[in-house]
Amino acid sequence: MTTDAAVKLSIADALGKLMKEGLPFRFEAFDGSSAGPTDAPFTLRLLNERGLSYLMTAPGDLGFARAYVAGDLELEGIHPGNPYDAMVLIMSQLRFKVPSAAEMVQIVRSLGFGNLKPPPPPAEEHLPKWRRALEGMRHNKKRDAEAIHHHYDVSNRFYELVLGPSMTYTCAVYPTLDSTLEQAQYEKYDLICRKLDLKPGDRLLDIGCGWGGMVRHAAKHYGVTVLGVTLSREQATWAQDEIKRQGLDDLAEVRFSDYRDVPEGEFDAISSIGLTEHIGVKQYGDYFGFLRSKLRVGGRLLNHCITRPNNKTTTTGAFIDRYVFPDGELTGVGRIQVAAQDVGLEVRHVENLREHYAMTLKGWCDNLVEHWDEALGEVTIGRAKVWGIYMAGSRLAFERNEIELHHVLAVKPDPHGDASWPLRPTWGS
Incomplete structure (x- = not known):
């Protein structure tokens, strides 16, 4: 008598055992088996044994990423530069169940x-956390530098293609729904400059400055003397070249440095x-x-x-940790405000811009496809x-309110509580 456990399943049948409600997409495997609707908007195709091993040894987003990045798993009908539609379908309709011991x-x-x-x-994957731990405690200077190098020191030209002329790798602010990515950046x-109340002659420190977008904007449009620092040598080189090209040498500098090594102080404002x-x-x-120690009294x-x-503290998922932001860690805006207040900064304004980040990510995906x-x-x-x-997955997460983007504006008041602050916000929308 043959037991159910002894019956050999095809790859598609095995996948079906893990589904609660079937597949919302077409699946085809190298053993000739298939599942899912034939008229699905896209097909997920497993090409070989290595891809199967990736999926079996790292169930979830890490195994999928390994097989997909290595070329062992294909998405047909979806451009790889913007798999947003596929991710929406998977996240909204794919439901896994826990198989019984016999089924497993x-x-x-x-x-x-x-x-x-x-x-x-795949070669694109960063070291696992236990290997990174050999470099010392999380977020020491050496380990932080390695994490930044992994993500940012890729190719400045690649970033130009994805980010556009602004070379800005952070959430934009869209004045209108039909604003372009460049207008929004x-x-x-400009909004940050207005929130910081920058004026000609002020001194600004921009930490984690990337390719120097904020540095150049503040110098060019507000007459501010700006120091930007970044842990990416590629970013610093590109930014300094662009500062010289735009003739901003007398006001702006981008330095290849850990922000913790900045010796200057008494800045009128700091942007992070x-x-x-x-x-x-x-x-x-x-x-x-x-940061408080680097601000003058009344500085923002x-x-x-x-x-x-x-306000729970969570590390990023396995895919993001290995392929995008090693050692990344997120929490709620409440924890950020508490930490700022506990060192003597006064929080004066908080703003959530998460919808803007979803729009920004769409713009970057469009650029990558183009x-x-x-x-x-x-x-x-x-x-x-x-x-x-x-980028497509992050866009979806912002849309679903799984992650947010906050501005926290604070000031260093004097010992008597004077914050040199207007009665109402002056920066507009």
């Missing part, structure tokens, strides 16, 4: 115990745009304390960062695929 044995036997040995990960920088995500929640006290701080819709062939001349196809998944 049957699945593993059918797919092969040999596939439980993990293949080497200009508005983001997209850096806090890399700091680590346990370091918030030291981070805000350091604008902290712009991705947040969670609650410039796909040229992008592949700058990075591997695996790296380009990583960017497509990461």
Whole structure:
């Protein structure tokens, strides 16, 4: 008598055992099996044993990413530069169930115990956390530098193709629904300048300055003397070249440096745009304390960062941690405000811009699709695929309020509480 556990399943049948309500897309496997509607908007095609091993040894987003980045899993009908539509369908309709012990044995036997040995990960994958731990505690200077190098020191030309002329890799602010990405990035920088109340002759420190967008905007449009610092040598080189090209040398500088090594002080304002995500929640006290020490009395701080819709501290998912932001950590805006207040900064204004980030990510995906062939001349196809998944998935997360983007505006008051603050906000919408 043959038991159910002894019946050999095809790959498609094994996948079906894990589904609550069937597949919302077409699935085809290298063993000739298939499942899902034939008229589905896209087809997911598993090409070989290595891809199967990736999926079996790292269930979830990491295994999928490995197989997809390595070229063992294909999405037909969806451009790899913008798999947003596929991700919406998967996230809204794909429902997994927990198989019984007997079903699990049957699945593993059918797919092969040999596939439980993990293949080497794709070259685009960063070291696992336990290997990174050999470099010391999370968020020490060496480990932070390695994490930034992994993500940002890829190819400046690749970033130009994806980000557009502004070379701005942070959430834009859209004045209207039909504003272009470039208009929205200009508005983001200008809004921050207005929130910081920048005036000619002021001194601004921009930490985690990227390719220097905020540095150039403040110098060019507000007559401010600006120092920007970044842990990416590629960014610093590109930014300094652009500063010289625009004739802003007398006002602006971008330095290849850890922000913690900036010796100057008594700044009129500090902007931190997209850096806090890399700091680590346990370091918030030291981070805000350091920034407060660099401000003059009455000076303002604008902290712009991705947040969670609650105040729990969470690390990023496995895919983001290995392929995008190693050691990334997020929490809610409440934790950020508390940390700023606890070092003596006074929080005066908070704003959530999450819908703007979803729109920004759409713009970046559109750019990647438009410039796909040229992008592949700058990075591997695996790296380009990583960017497509990461940006499309992040767009969906912002739309679903799984992550948010907050501006926290604070001031360093004098010992008597004078914050040199107007009665009402002066920066407009």
